[in-house]
Amino acid sequence: MGHAVSTPVFEGPIDLLLHLVTSHEVDILEVPLAPVVDAFVAELVEHRDQLSMDTLSEFLLVAAILVELKSQRLLPGPDDVDGDEELVGWEERDLLLARLLECRAYAAAADAFVAMSELAARSVPRETGLDDGFVVHAPDLLAGVTVDTLAQAYLGATAERPAPRVDLSHVTVDTVTVSEAVEELALRLPGAGRTSFRALTRGLATRIEVIVHFLALLELCKLGRISLGQGENFGDLQVDWIGEDRPLAGALVGSFADDYDG
Numbered sequence: 001m002g003h004a005v006s007t008p009v010f011e012g013p014i015d016l017l018l019h020l021v022t023s024h025e026v027d028i029l030e031v032p033l034a035p036v037v038d039a040f041v042a043e044l045v046e047h048r049d050q051l052s053m054d055t056l057s058e059f060l061l062v063a064a065i066l067v068e069l070k071s072q073r074l075l076p077g078p079d080d081v082d083g084d085e086e087l088v089g090w091e092e093r094d095l096l097l098a099r100l101l102e103c104r105a106y107a108a109a110a111d112a113f114v115a116m117s118e119l120a121a122r123s124v125p126r127e128t129g130l131d132d133g134f135v136v137h138a139p140d141l142l143a144g145v146t147v148d149t150l151a152q153a154y155l156g157a158t159a160e161r162p163a164p165r166v167d168l169s170h171v172t173v174d175t176v177t178v179s180e181a182v183e184e185l186a187l188r189l190p191g192a193g194r195t196s197f198r199a200l201t202r203g204l205a206t207r208i209e210v211i212v213h214f215l216a217l218l219e220l221c222k223l224g225r226i227s228l229g230q231g232e233n234f235g236d237l238q239v240d241w242i243g244e245d246r247p248l249a250g251a252l253v254g255s256f257a258d259d260y261d262g
Contacts, residue, residue: 005036014062021069028070037063061096176209181216189226189241197237 005014009030020026040059185200197217201210217239220226225243230236 005039007031007036014059014066018062018065021066028066029073031066031070033063033066033070057100061100064096176212178212178215178219181212182219185213185216185220186225189220189239190243192241194238194240197239200239 004012005017007017010017010020010026014036017026017031021028021031040063044056188200189195197214200217201213204210204213217226217228217237220243221228225241227240227242229238229240231238
């Protein structure tokens with residue numbers, strides 16, 4: 001809200017007064033502007049620390065427009081314009097507001113430069129330099145470069161690079177499958193009696209073979225050919241054959257394959 005003014009025909013914010021004047025609801029000739037300005041100056045003197053720059057600039061802007069409108073009504077020229085064209089004051093207001101914002105930007109930039117200058121004033125420049133006999137020379141980047149070295153560098157850069165080769169020596173490729181292990185165990189277990197998983201895998205050399213044999217035992221247990229038991233936690237896994245004495249290994253593997261595929 002703008003600065004409040006008091007006149008014989010209006011009392012309220014000055015920006016509302018400008019609106020009423022430009023909309024022809026209040027005659028500008030009936031509004032004495034000198035008391036308005038005097039009252040604002042008196043308030044400025046009394047409360048100068050409390051008034052913001054926005055309030056001051058807005059009052060000056062609106063007061064300038066009111067003075068211009070009243071001067072046009074009091075002193076009409078040869079090119080007198082219609083009353084509706086008095087709204088051109090709004091365009092002047094926008095121009096004045098743009099200039100005010102520009103001035104604020106320059107003032108902010110000036111404050112920034114002042115702060116930088118004060119900060120730079122705290123530093124002390126060096127007054128002494130290098131000795132007269134001390135000269136810094138830039139290194140010669142072509143020192144030691146000959147035609148032969150350039151030729152060797154060119155040949156090395158343009159030589160055909162060997163195709164990258166991935167070392168797979170650490171990768172172990174095992175061909176043992178669960179079906180093969182099932183077939184093997186189906187032949188071994190009927191005549192072995194009660195045995196343990198440790199005994200069945202004692203001769204195996206790789207970890208993958210042990211895993212495959214364990215999976216094969218699980219498949220035989222699922223098919224009802226063996227029973228698995230463990231007397232204690234982390235004890236040996238006991239294996240008992242409970243199927244036929246001499247099963248057909250091929251049929252058993254086929255049954256395992258059908259069950260696995262299903």
